[in-house]
Amino acid sequence: MPKSKLHLLKSMFPIYGIKVVSNTDVNKSAYVVNLAQKEVLSAIPIKPSLHTVSPKPIFDVMLLFDTQNTVEASYYLSERVSDPTRKPEPRMGHEFISKWLNRGDRIFIGTDGINIFACKLDTTTFSDLEFDAASEAILDRVDDTYLDDAIKKAPLAPTKISKVTNGYKRSRIIVQKAKRRSKYVCDFPKCGWPGFKKEGGGKFIEVHHIIPLAEKGFDTMDNVAALCPECHRKQHYSSSKLTLRSTLLSEIRRKY
Numbered sequence: 001m002p003k004s005k006l007h008l009l010k011s012m013f014p015i016y017g018i019k020v021v022s023n024t025d026v027n028k029s030a031y032v033v034n035l036a037q038k039e040v041l042s043a044i045p046i047k048p049s050l051h052t053v054s055p056k057p058i059f060d061v062m063l064l065f066d067t068q069n070t071v072e073a074s075y076y077l078s079e080r081v082s083d084p085t086r087k088p089e090p091r092m093g094h095e096f097i098s099k100w101l102n103r104g105d106r107i108f109i110g111t112d113g114i115n116i117f118a119c120k121l122d123t124t125t126f127s128d129l130e131f132d133a134a135s136e137a138i139l140d141r142v143d144d145t146y147l148d149d150a151i152k153k154a155p156l157a158p159t160k161i162s163k164v165t166n167g168y169k170r171s172r173i174i175v176q177k178a179k180r181r182s183k184y185v186c187d188f189p190k191c192g193w194p195g196f197k198k199e200g201g202g203k204f205i206e207v208h209h210i211i212p213l214a215e216k217g218f219d220t221m222d223n224v225a226a227l228c229p230e231c232h233r234k235q236h237y238s239s240s241k242l243t244l245r246s247t248l249l250s251e252i253r254r255k256y
Helices: 005-012 023-027 035-042 095-100 128-139 144-153 172-181 229-237 241-255
Strands: 016-020 059-063 070-078 089-093 106-111 116-120 206-209 224-227
Touching: 005 016, 005 106, 005 128, 016 035, 035 089, 035 106, 070 095, 089 095, 172 206, 172 224, 206 229, 224 229, 224 241, 229 241
Parallel strands: 059 116
Antiparallel strands: 016 106, 059 070, 070 089, 106 116, 206 224
């Protein structure tokens, strides 16, 4: 069953807060954090500034599932001029509100105990495979203390689970022919990795659909390549996977 972006983020960040960016936030160029987000900010070493004009320090907020990796932010307490008896209001400023946030955005803020992570929530959902890949991408960016703490809390024996997944039935004939066509050597340009001999006989190499079946790619010889494990993983997970895909497609057309 597909899982939401919020489900993923809640599984990664036990301390978090969610708020919709208001008209006041945008008009005043000052994002007012709610109680849950204030708790998130109180968990990191950065303390709120008492200066509303050019508050310091400026720190990076780690952005998730966004076109940019970070955005600069300030965190400060703003006095209530209209009612000095009320407590100062915690706000986030700088590029976080002036360049990144938009009116109506639903914002998730979480922490690994050292850094602040933020994400604009939407209707994106993940399959089990995509969920695992997205989780790993987040773990690539968290601080070591987060990992150390998680290891201490982890059970000694992993939990056994059952999974039901949807996929595509690939032609075994196409897979076998792609392996033989490559002579069990990786098809990616200048790789040259030779498949190794398997325990039961025969040679090992992986077969990849260049345009994925989930993206309406065909299960045909001109859309498959024999790849070593490293080149295969890069086709799925590299930050430049679309460029690698184009390179591989051109190579298959050139060679065969």
